[in-house]
Amino acid sequence: MKLGLALPTFGPDANPEGLLRVCRSAEDLGYDSLWTGDRVLAPLVPGARYPSADGKMPRAYENHMDPLVALTFAASHTTRVHLGTSTLNGLWQPPLMLARSLTTLDLLSQGRLVVGLGLGWMPDEYTAVSVPWQGxxxxLDETLEVLEKYWANDVFSHEGPLFTIPETVVGLKPCRRPGPPVLLAAFSARGLRRIGRRYDGWLPVALPLPRLLGMWEVVLTAAGEAGRDPSALRMALRVNPELTxxxxxxxQMPxxxxxxxxxxxxxAAAEAGVHELFVDFGQTAALAExxxxxxxxxxxxxRG
Known part of the structure; x- marks a missing residue:
């Protein structure tokens, strides 16, 4: 099982020194990957409960970096680790712009990008970027279709229910062909089946392993029903430890x-077949720790 660390792109350590320190630690210690999340808003009174036991959004989100810019910084200060988004809200910008940004980052990192997409939990953020919460x-499905066309074709166009892209030449191509792996964070049965049908893998947060593996089975079953190879899909598990x-x-674990x-x-996750696990020690620990x-x-x- 591969192991990764979360970059400090939230909270008081979201600065060049914090990013650089974690980048160096990851490569020096032998971690396999670095990950960052996505926020655009920290409302005083969020319109929805945060998905945690107490329902409160972490104060660290009040200070947030752009995830792709932060990963570009990380790419320039590392040579080996993969660089992932956990998660990037892929609906907050037009898919053509997203395709250009992701392809550029994949090129600059020499093929180390892992694209983790999510839908978010807070309608307020959708309001702030003028994107409808409904639908x-x-x-997301149409966004993925545009990404796939952009990466696979030298010339493409797109005519869909939401987006229209005139025929264009695409000279910019990612290092990994047909494109970087795209994983999805989802927890509903519908979302899990969507992963199996279309995505390269799943980005869950830490849950009791029996529950986690039961949800993973939904993904694998959907992949088989869609004529895909279930063994080709991967799971990258985020752990936000509350250390005692x-x-x-x-x-109470995890x-x-x-x-x-x-x-x-x-x-135990490694023995159960989880492909990658990454931890965010910034949830409860200062940068020095x-x-x-x-x-x-x-x-x-x-050692285990």
């Missing part, structure tokens, strides 16, 4: 626990 699934000083009840409990969780935590976590998981 997100259909908009003493061991928590097993029922919501909260000690570092050793998260190491055990990661080992991240190197130590990242080193101990990697050593513990690899």
């Amino acid at each position: 997100r699934g259909a908009r 000083d003493t061991r928590t009840d097993p029922e 919501r909260a626990g000690t570092l050793d409990q998260y190491i055990d969780y990661a080992r 991240r190197d130590d935590l990242a080193g101990r976590f990697l050593e513990g998981v690899r």
